[in-house]
Amino acid sequence: MSDPENEQNGIAKGGALDKALSGYHVPALSNDFADRVVARSKDRPEPLPSLRKGTSRNRRWSTARRLTVGALAAGALASAAAATGVLGDLPIRLLSPEQIWSSITGDEQESARRPQRLPASDGAEAAEAPETAIEGPIDSSQELEEAFSRIDQARGDRREERRSRVDQRIDETLEQRREQGLPAPTAEQEERLRNRLEQFREKRDATLEERRATTREELRERVENGEELTPRELIREERAGGLRPEARERLEELRELSPEERRERIRQFRERRQERVGQRLRRFTPEERSSIYDDTNDEPINGAAPPIESEQVDQPE
Amino acid sequence: MSGDSPRHVSGSNEETELVRRIAARDEEAFRDAIARHATLMHRIAYRMMGNAHDADDITQEAMLRLWDHAPRLIEKGRAAGLKLAPWLKRVTVNLAIDRLRVAKRLSANADIPEQVDHEPLADAAIERREEGQAARALISRLPERQRAAIVLTYYEELPNAEAADAMDMNIKAFESLLFRARAALRRGFENEPGRVEGGAS
Numbered sequence: 001m002s003d004p005e006n007e008q009n010g011i012a013k014g015g016a017l018d019k020a021l022s023g024y025h026v027p028a029l030s031n032d033f034a035d036r037v038v039a040r041s042k043d044r045p046e047p048l049p050s051l052r053k054g055t056s057r058n059r060r061w062s063t064a065r066r067l068t069v070g071a072l073a074a075g076a077l078a079s080a081a082a083a084t085g086v087l088g089d090l091p092i093r094l095l096s097p098e099q100i101w102s103s104i105t106g107d108e109q110e111s112a113r114r115p116q117r118l119p120a121s122d123g124a125e126a127a128e129a130p131e132t133a134i135e136g137p138i139d140s141s142q143e144l145e146e147a148f149s150r151i152d153q154a155r156g157d158r159r160e161e162r163r164s165r166v167d168q169r170i171d172e173t174l175e176q177r178r179e180q181g182l183p184a185p186t187a188e189q190e191e192r193l194r195n196r197l198e199q200f201r202e203k204r205d206a207t208l209e210e211r212r213a214t215t216r217e218e219l220r221e222r223v224e225n226g227e228e229l230t231p232r233e234l235i236r237e238e239r240a241g242g243l244r245p246e247a248r249e250r251l252e253e254l255r256e257l258s259p260e261e262r263r264e265r266i267r268q269f270r271e272r273r274q275e276r277v278g279q280r281l282r283r284f285t286p287e288e289r290s291s292i293y294d295d296t297n298d299e300p301i302n303g304a305a306p307p308i309e310s311e312q313v314d315q316p317e
Numbered sequence: 318m319s320g321d322s323p324r325h326v327s328g329s330n331e332e333t334e335l336v337r338r339i340a341a342r343d344e345e346a347f348r349d350a351i352a353r354h355a356t357l358m359h360r361i362a363y364r365m366m367g368n369a370h371d372a373d374d375i376t377q378e379a380m381l382r383l384w385d386h387a388p389r390l391i392e393k394g395r396a397a398g399l400k401l402a403p404w405l406k407r408v409t410v411n412l413a414i415d416r417l418r419v420a421k422r423l424s425a426n427a428d429i430p431e432q433v434d435h436e437p438l439a440d441a442a443i444e445r446r447e448e449g450q451a452a453r454a455l456i457s458r459l460p461e462r463q464r465a466a467i468v469l470t471y472y473e474e475l476p477n478a479e480a481a482d483a484m485d486m487n488i489k490a491f492e493s494l495l496f497r498a499r500a501a502l503r504r505g506f507e508n509e510p511g512r513v514e515g516g517a518s
Contacts, residue, residue, distance in 0.1 A: 024452035
């Protein structure tokens with residue numbers, strides 16, 4: 001075993017288990033194996049031509065518009081937005097697991113009950129209806145993988161849409177400030193902050209992806225062991241899969257609250273966040289702060305986001 | 318465990334050239350690729366499936382996928398340098414997992430089939446066969462993905478990162494899978510009839 005950790009935590013060399021496993025010998029391939037494969041290759045159809053590249057809608061930063069918006073997104077941090085929760089302030093609804101499931105499986109009856117999505121800035125269409133239906137509880141690996149794939153598709157679309165909306169708001173805000181002669185970040189500040197925003201996003205995405213992969217492995221194992229997963233269970237696991245354990249607990253707790261209690265929690269959360277804004281601003285240079293401070297005094301972008309890291313909840317819509 | 322792994326290690330440039338020739342339907346190049354990689358793929362498939370027939374089929378299908386996909390591999394691998402072995406391992410593992418899942422669906426509680434013995438029943442051969450069957454039984458009790466994780470890390474001695482790549486997983490998720498696989502293997506071993514408690518490593 002080449003990994004040292006295998007020696008430590010795995011199957012000790014020379015141990016009873018090692019001895020038992022080492023008896024698993026593999027017979028040699030038959031001598032005519034290559035001839036058989038080559039003969040079979042003659043019957044294979046010619047390779048298909050390469051697929052055309054998809055539209056650029058899902059390719060971030062691939063167009064001039066994206067790059068421009070990206071540059072201006074630096075202003076998001078210029079206004080300390082990303083660090084202080086503007087991403088969480090967007091009016092993103094938390095749908096019920098059933099609503100999300102119906103959007104994934106294409107169940108029309110359920111879809112009809114879905115709340116209207118907020119208009120996307122780029123007129124993005126909702127995720128296309130799936131080709132095959134997933135019926136009832138998930139009890140096979142194929143169904144589970146299909147569900148993961150659809151969830152990923154929906155999540156990708158949603159993330160693109162959300163980022164596009166964030167970028168657009170930042171763009172508009174900066175434009176307004178410049179028009180009104182208010183302080184705005186310099187090109188250098190924008191550049192620096194743009195990099196920071198991108199790093200922030202990449203790091204966050206990687207972390208979420210890692211957490212989700214672990215959750216999915218557990219789900220795969222449950223299904224492989226014969227367990228059935230209900231749509232509600234799958235969606236809840238998926239939603240919570242990207243969260244830290246404490247955020248996960250908070251999410252569960254929030255679900256149990258009445259609307260009034262939830263609103264109160266949101267208010268308290270915003271207060272705490274404003275406090276954090278102040279603390280973080282102290283880390284900026286005086287020049288940066290001069291352009292940042294005014295922005296943070298702007299009316300926050302209001303919405304019904306819950307007092308959790310709603311960017312992390314990242315539900316597939 | 319992988320003492321019979323291909324000794325011929327080629328650079329990625331050489332691999333790229335080989336795949337380019339396969340894409341151009343060069344039969345000799347295809348035979349070369351089979352000679353280099355089929356043994357490794359067969360070992361993985363055999364230990365995952367537990368029988369020579371399926372292992373043979375999977376190895377053949379994986380090689381034919383190379384034949385089919387060579388043009389696309391060249392397109393994708395041009396910039397970074399093409400490495401054939403990881404791609405083939407991934408295809409083999411996926412094919413084996415698919416086949417195991419289908420088999421499980423068809424006969425949910427089927428016993429592990431006895432292998433047909435074509436060898437003379439000499440004592441040494443019997444002992445060797447029994448050892449092999451015990452190991453095969455242990456491995457075959459694992460769920461498909463756990464089985465793949467054990468085959469790749471224990472038998473093929475791949476580092477976790479490479480094994481994770483072969484299973485198209487990130488390293489954290491793979492480590493979690495491997496941890497569970499080893500635990501399940503150990504449990505299975507300890508629970509074998511006649512096994513003295515604590516006898517496992």
